[in-house]
Amino acid sequence: AVEQIASDVAAAITKAEISVEEIQDMVEERLMKRNPSIAKRYIIYREWRNVERDRRSSIKSVMDGIVTVEKNDINLSNANMSSHTPAGQMMTFASEITKDYALKYLVGVRHGRAHRDGDIHIHDLDYYPTKTTTCIQYDLGDIYERGFSTKNGSVRTPQSIQSYATLATIVFQTNQNEQHGGQSIPAFDHFMAPGVLKTFRRHLTDMTLFLCGVRGGVTLERAELKALVAEHVPTIEPCETAVGRLFAALRQSGVEVADEDIRRIWRQAYDTTRRETHQAMEGFIHNLNTMHSRGGNQVVFSSVNYGMDTSPEGRMVIKNMLLATEEGLGSGETPIFPVQIFRVKEGVNYNPEDPNYDLFKLAMHCSAKRLFPNFSFLDAPFNLKYYKPGHPETEVGYMGCRTRVMSNIVDPSREITYGRGNLSFTSINLPRLAIRAKGDIDLFFDLLDSKLQLVTGQLDERFEIQARKKVYNAPFLMGQGVWIDSEKLSPTDEQREVLKHGTLTTGFIGLAECLVALTGQHHGQSAEAQRLGLEIVGHMRSYCDRVSKERGMNYTLIATPAEGLSGRFVRIDRARYGVIPGVTDRDYYTNGFHVPVYFDISAYDKIALEAPYHALTNGGHISYIELDGDPSDNLEAFESVIRYMKDCGMGYGS
Numbered sequence: 001a002v003e004q005i006a007s008d009v010a011a012a013i014t015k016a017e018i019s020v021e022e023i024q025d026m027v028e029e030r031l032m033k034r035n036p037s038i039a040k041r042y043i044i045y046r047e048w049r050n051v052e053r054d055r056r057s058s059i060k061s062v063m064d065g066i067v068t069v070e071k072n073d074i075n076l077s078n079a080n081m082s083s084h085t086p087a088g089q090m091m092t093f094a095s096e097i098t099k100d101y102a103l104k105y106l107v108g109v110r111h112g113r114a115h116r117d118g119d120i121h122i123h124d125l126d127y128y129p130t131k132t133t134t135c136i137q138y139d140l141g142d143i144y145e146r147g148f149s150t151k152n153g154s155v156r157t158p159q160s161i162q163s164y165a166t167l168a169t170i171v172f173q174t175n176q177n178e179q180h181g182g183q184s185i186p187a188f189d190h191f192m193a194p195g196v197l198k199t200f201r202r203h204l205t206d207m208t209l210f211l212c213g214v215r216g217g218v219t220l221e222r223a224e225l226k227a228l229v230a231e232h233v234p235t236i237e238p239c240e241t242a243v244g245r246l247f248a249a250l251r252q253s254g255v256e257v258a259d260e261d262i263r264r265i266w267r268q269a270y271d272t273t274r275r276e277t278h279q280a281m282e283g284f285i286h287n288l289n290t291m292h293s294r295g296g297n298q299v300v301f302s303s304v305n306y307g308m309d310t311s312p313e314g315r316m317v318i319k320n321m322l323l324a325t326e327e328g329l330g331s332g333e334t335p336i337f338p339v340q341i342f343r344v345k346e347g348v349n350y351n352p353e354d355p356n357y358d359l360f361k362l363a364m365h366c367s368a369k370r371l372f373p374n375f376s377f378l379d380a381p382f383n384l385k386y387y388k389p390g391h392p393e394t395e396v397g398y399m400g401c402r403t404r405v406m407s408n409i410v411d412p413s414r415e416i417t418y419g420r421g422n423l424s425f426t427s428i429n430l431p432r433l434a435i436r437a438k439g440d441i442d443l444f445f446d447l448l449d450s451k452l453q454l455v456t457g458q459l460d461e462r463f464e465i466q467a468r469k470k471v472y473n474a475p476f477l478m479g480q481g482v483w484i485d486s487e488k489l490s491p492t493d494e495q496r497e498v499l500k501h502g503t504l505t506t507g508f509i510g511l512a513e514c515l516v517a518l519t520g521q522h523h524g525q526s527a528e529a530q531r532l533g534l535e536i537v538g539h540m541r542s543y544c545d546r547v548s549k550e551r552g553m554n555y556t557l558i559a560t561p562a563e564g565l566s567g568r569f570v571r572i573d574r575a576r577y578g579v580i581p582g583v584t585d586r587d588y589y590t591n592g593f594h595v596p597v598y599f600d601i602s603a604y605d606k607i608a609l610e611a612p613y614h615a616l617t618n619g620g621h622i623s624y625i626e627l628d629g630d631p632s633d634n635l636e637a638f639e640s641v642i643r644y645m646k647d648c649g650m651g652y653g654s
Helices: 002-012 020-034 036-067 086-105 109-117 125-130 140-146 161-175 188-215 222-232 240-252 259-290 312-327 357-370 430-437 441-467 511-519 527-551 565-577 603-616 635-647
Strands: 120-122 148-150 153-155 183-185 292-294 302-306 339-344 374-377 422-429 503-509 554-559
Touching: 002 020, 020 036, 086 109, 086 125, 109 120, 109 441, 120 441, 120 565, 140 161, 140 188, 148 161, 161 183, 161 188, 161 259, 188 222, 188 259, 188 302, 188 312, 222 240, 240 259, 259 312, 302 312, 312 357, 339 357, 357 374, 357 635, 374 635, 422 430, 422 441, 422 565, 430 441, 430 511, 430 565, 441 503, 441 527, 503 527, 503 565, 511 527, 527 554, 527 603, 603 635
Parallel strands: 183 302, 302 339, 339 374, 422 503, 503 554
Antiparallel strands: 120 422, 148 153
């Protein structure tokens, strides 16, 4: 029978070239007629061979691209890693094999097909099998107070600003391999301030002991004097009240020291502390730009938020962080990490009468020269609603280029930044939906609804994989109580219940090209397109809010940080739909809701157009303004741009 079928197929071939698929179709057809049972087994075998053949051919092509380091989506997908280095290539090899495995064996068929076809993009697909989550915002104060353990030993509570800053980098590095995204310190100034005070008290104690030793007379043991200083010196500020309290306490203890001597020691301890704080901030910045972690090749994707601490200690941290950033790295290079975010708030730093206004001015001077810090606006209504004075955990913190985690439908009493992060996110290809709709707005929204449901299903599917991970699989993030409520779990418990405090996020890309495909113009060109753009993004946000309420989980909407995705989608769409002017005629789709970078528009108009989208994208957003010329030469103009961002209700700008 086998020989007969082979002869029949050979005789039926009438053309010079024929594909494997065509031959298999002919074999399958003849088997069905002769023996359906054998035909079924042949079909299963055929599908397996197709998968293997596709895997070998596609993976070989991918590997060839990595070996030659050609410019493509794969080698450009991670802006924080060089694919030119051996370690970078090894990571990229592993990444592509893992993506292939995830799509074939872990991701649902519908979701995998949608990702391959370019309808959606599952971010960090290479980490899918590891069950890791995306990012975390640290409660560094709690971590420092308790101390923590790394793989190689335990770390005690730090006692100086140098230790505070150094341990912050160690916290970043320790967690780098337990998640796949960025990490943020949401209140860097508040967390570092105690280290400044400890350093000052130590210098004050040592200098007083030295003076007493030189002068002779009654002195105290170091431990006694240290306790006395801790009791009577609540601040580094050389104010009359604080100096007077210390002087009186010393005299009461029998220590003969002149009032002027205490003042001189205080000033010297203050100056020494300021220098050490500056060195600590320099070290923090240098370490985060040179400390390779993941795979020995990738520096930590780190962010810090600051600007709100009005204490003398917090102000010293902010000032010296900005000064160290402005100085640059060893040869004057601009430090890329940490991504620095200066929080702007009326009553704290926005107006001339505010206590930190001078630091706001310094932040703008630094940003004009070094691009950092970026600026977040706590008075934006969607940020201000969470803010409680005196509670830094309620100050909205941003991570990296945009990620925001704040609302918490799982426990509304804990709508805080600390100990939480994004679990995963998946993005929708908006231009494709518009191209398929061919100007039919109702059809576009029908297609959008189907993709929103598809993405939500994919996020749920991934959450189930993440939720089954045990506490011992994340010895620092979960084992050391870094993630909210994880200290309540035992090593063998699932992470499921505590992960619910994180967010599952839908993203989107190419709103501008989507609007061109639907209306002929993007939102920078037409008020009608702007109205439709807000309707589209508002529709997605409403869907996420509705699903959150229905399922009791935090579903959010993010304006996707595109990186390599901006090129991947457009290449797939150009191959499928051809070159469409204003849509597929460039090498990228525009980031999120941004007005296209090639469009000639004033800074103020761009801000006014993009600001309303910030309120809709509760999972993350940012707007960028490009200025011609050196903004350092016109700081008044730079400040007017930042102020206009705030006035228009932006959450985060650069």
